[in-house]
Amino acid sequence: MSSRRFKVLIADPMLRSMIDHAKNRFPEDAARLDFEVVEQGSEQELVAKVPGVDILVSARNRVNRNILEKADKVIFIQQCGAGYDNIDLKAARERGINVSNAGGAGVIPVAEHTLMLMLAISKNLVRCDRTMKAGEYILEECVGRVYELRDKLLGIVGMGKIGAQVARLANGFGMKIQYFDPYRKDTKDLDFTVKSVSLDELLKTSDYVSINALLTPDTRGLIGRKQLEMMKPTAYLINTSRGAIVDEEALADILEQKKIRGAGLDVYAEHGDPPPKNSRLLKLDNVVLTPHIGGVTAEDLHRNFYETSLGNIIRVVRGEEPKYVVN
Numbered sequence: 001m002s003s004r005r006f007k008v009l010i011a012d013p014m015l016r017s018m019i020d021h022a023k024n025r026f027p028e029d030a031a032r033l034d035f036e037v038v039e040q041g042s043e044q045e046l047v048a049k050v051p052g053v054d055i056l057v058s059a060r061n062r063v064n065r066n067i068l069e070k071a072d073k074v075i076f077i078q079q080c081g082a083g084y085d086n087i088d089l090k091a092a093r094e095r096g097i098n099v100s101n102a103g104g105a106g107v108i109p110v111a112e113h114t115l116m117l118m119l120a121i122s123k124n125l126v127r128c129d130r131t132m133k134a135g136e137y138i139l140e141e142c143v144g145r146v147y148e149l150r151d152k153l154l155g156i157v158g159m160g161k162i163g164a165q166v167a168r169l170a171n172g173f174g175m176k177i178q179y180f181d182p183y184r185k186d187t188k189d190l191d192f193t194v195k196s197v198s199l200d201e202l203l204k205t206s207d208y209v210s211i212n213a214l215l216t217p218d219t220r221g222l223i224g225r226k227q228l229e230m231m232k233p234t235a236y237l238i239n240t241s242r243g244a245i246v247d248e249e250a251l252a253d254i255l256e257q258k259k260i261r262g263a264g265l266d267v268y269a270e271h272g273d274p275p276p277k278n279s280r281l282l283k284l285d286n287v288v289l290t291p292h293i294g295g296v297t298a299e300d301l302h303r304n305f306y307e308t309s310l311g312n313i314i315r316v317v318r319g320e321e322p323k324y325v326v327n
Contacts, residue, residue, distance in 0.1 A: 003032070006317055007073075009049055010037045012059040015080060021306040022314075029314050043067060050074065055313060058087065060272040065091040076316045079326075080309040081295065082106040082162070085215040085242060086271040089327040100312055103324040104161055105304035106295035111165035113294035114210055114240045115173070117264025120288045121236055122147045127285060150174040155206030157199070157222070158213025158241065159184045166210055167194055178202055181213075203230040208238060215242035215271075225250035231260050240294045243268035243275075252280040255287055262286040266294045 010018060016037050022030040036053075038045050041061035050056065050071045056063065059080040068074070068091040077099045079087055084101045092099050120126060123146045131138050154170045156163045159181040167177050171192045178195040180202045187194050199222075203209060209231065213219045223237075223246040231237070237260060239246055248268065254260055265287060268275040272292055281287055295304075312322050 005032050005034060006054040007034045007036070007052055008055045008057060008313070009046075009053040010035060010057045011041045011046055011061050011063070012057075012080075013037055013039065013041065015057055015059055015305060018057065018305055018310055021310055025306075025310070026314050029317050032317065055316060057309070057313065061086065062271065063087045063092075068092055068095055068097070071095065071097070076100070076313075076322060078102075078309050078313050078322075080105070080305050082110075083214060083242065083271065084326050093327045097327075098322055098325050099327045100322045100324040101326050102304045102308045102312075105308060106300060107161045107165050109297040109300045110162050110212075110240050110294040111169055113266060113290070114162075114166050114212070114238055115169050117238050117240070117266065117288055117290070118149060118208055118210075118236065121238075121262045121264045121286075122149065126288055149208075151176065152207035153178065153205060154208045154210060155179065155197075155202035157181075157202065157209065157211050157245075158219075159187070159194075160212065160214070162240075163210075163212035164189060166212055167192075175208075178206065199227070200230060203227055204232070206235060207232065208236050211237075211239040211241045211245055213241055213245060215244055219245050221245070221247060223247065223251075225253070228254045229259070233259060233261065235260050237263040238265075239263070240266045242271070243273065244270055248275070248279070248281065252284070255284050256280065258286070262288075264288045264290075266290045266292055268292075 019035045022033060038049060046067045047070050050067055052073055054073055054075055056074050056077045058077060063086060065088045068088060074097055077087060077092060077097055079099060079101045081102055082105045087099055089099060124142055150173060153176045156166055156179040159179040167190060170177055178197045180197060180199045225247055228250055255263060275281055316322050
């Protein structure tokens with residue numbers, strides 16, 4: 001085994017426990033790793049700390065060109081998550097740096113979260129909980145105004161691993177399913193019927209529209225005012241992918257004007273950003289909001305951080321090719 005040492009910069013303090021997991025699971029390899037954990041992971045801090053680093057481990061923080069230009073020794077970036085829009089892939093590629101994501105990270109929890117938001121907004125769950133705890137009993141208000149998933153048409157935008165898992169769960173609820181994904185060749189991996197349609201047809205006909213696409217130049221702003229106007233007045237929009245795929249100002253207008261029945265959102269603006277404090281979405285009763293928690297279950301964090309991502313780092317340390325390279 002090589003005796004070469006590797007300097008590893010953990011660019012998100014949330015990943016601090018990776019050090020102990022490395023020492024416990026891979027003691028011989030970990031003995032050659034010099035870990036450093038950032039305090040916050042800001043651009044200024046990463047610019048100062050990245051020189052001399054061999055492996056950069058990221059999650060919520062942005063790794064932009066300015067940071068990568070200071071990364072004089074980095075050979076590998078491990079992004080601990082499925083999404084990697086926080087990393088400047090072009091700049092990394094120009095510097096010969098491999099970037100990997102965490103493979104199947106988020107598939108189970110994000111798909112479950114998607115169905116949870118669909119149920120929560122359909123059943124008026126948040127308002128029911130809030131009024132019950134305030135001593136109110138709004139049964140009459142809800143009669144005939146809460147809805148089932150069964151036999152409804154679900155349109156999935158982005159039929160990758162997460163989108164396919166959403167389809168499986170929705171099929172279990174007895175929903176009909178269609179999808180838009182120009183990169184999906186077939187659905188042989190699914191043992192039930194799904195229909196490939198254009199984005200316009202999906203928006204015009206679906207009872208629920210679920211955004212499960214990666215944020216790319218092609219998907220940024222994909223669902224704008226024009227697209228939202230196409231949706232049925234009884235439809236719901238669910239977004240557990242990236243906020244920047246949807247025009248949030250246009251969505252707020254559509255919800256305020258009751259042009260769709262409601263929305264469920266777990267993501268806002270850019271990678272991991274909360275909505276602005278003056279966002280109109282925060283004041284609307286026909287939207288359920290969660291703080292980007294779709295992929296942070298205890299089970300998936302362990303799979304994502306301490307099995308898949310850490311295992312990939314160890315592969316690089318051992319001189320092997322990393323898995324799940326995205327650039």
